[in-house]
Amino acid sequence: MIVQGLRVTSRHFFRNLRGFVTGRNRTDFVVQYPEERVDYPDAFRGMPVLVQLDNGEPKCVACGLCEFACPTDCVSIVPGELEGSRIERYPEAFDIDLSRCMFCGLCEEACPEEAIVMSREVELATYDRPSLNFEKEQLLVPENLLKRRLDFLRGEYDREHERPERKE
Incomplete structure (x- = not known):
C-alpha cells in the first residue's frame, strides 16, 4: 500500500519536473486579476439583482416567496397595492x-416571475458593513443585461420538467 502510494507520487513528481524543465505542456494557473478577467460559467451565482423591465419598473410582483425562501433572512420586501x-x-x-x-x-x-436572479457581480469587498445593504434602486438591472442568466434558468427549468417518453 505504501509502495503503491510512493509510486503514484513519484510518477507525478517526475512528470511535473520534466515538464517544468523542458517548458512543455505548461499552462498558467494564475490570472492577473485586475487586468485579466475570468469568464464565469453560466451556473455561477453572484450578487442577487432585480430584473428591470423596459419601462423602468421592476418585474417583481412582491409575492414574498424569495423572502420566505431565504435561509438567512437577508431579503426584505414591503409590498404596495x-x-x-x-x-x-x-x-x-x-x-x-x-x-x-x-x-x-x-x-x-x-x-x-423570474424577477430576482443571481448576477455575475463578484466585486463586493468593502470596509464598512452598512454599504452592503442594497435597496431597490441599487438592485435594478435591465433585463437585456441579464439575458444569458435568464436563458440558462429557462433551460434548467425545461430540463427539470421534461417528461420522460413512455415505453409502449
Whole structure:
C-alpha cells in the first residue's frame, strides 16, 4: 500500500519536473486579476439583482416567496397595492443585506416571475458593513443585461420538467 502510494507520487513528481524543465505542456494557473478577467460559467451565482423591465419598473410582483425562501433572512420586501393595473402588487421597498447573503440562489428558484436572479457581480469587498445593504434602486438591472442568466434558468427549468417518453 505504501509502495503503491510512493509510486503514484513519484510518477507525478517526475512528470511535473520534466515538464517544468523542458517548458512543455505548461499552462498558467494564475490570472492577473485586475487586468485579466475570468469568464464565469453560466451556473455561477453572484450578487442577487432585480430584473428591470423596459419601462423602468421592476418585474417583481412582491409575492414574498424569495423572502420566505431565504435561509438567512437577508431579503426584505414591503409590498404596495396598485389600482387598475395588470399586476395588483409591487415592491415599495426591496432590500437585500449582502453581509448576510450566502449566494445560495434559493430566492432565484422561488421567484415565479423570474424577477430576482443571481448576477455575475463578484466585486463586493468593502470596509464598512452598512454599504452592503442594497435597496431597490441599487438592485435594478435591465433585463437585456441579464439575458444569458435568464436563458440558462429557462433551460434548467425545461430540463427539470421534461417528461420522460413512455415505453409502449
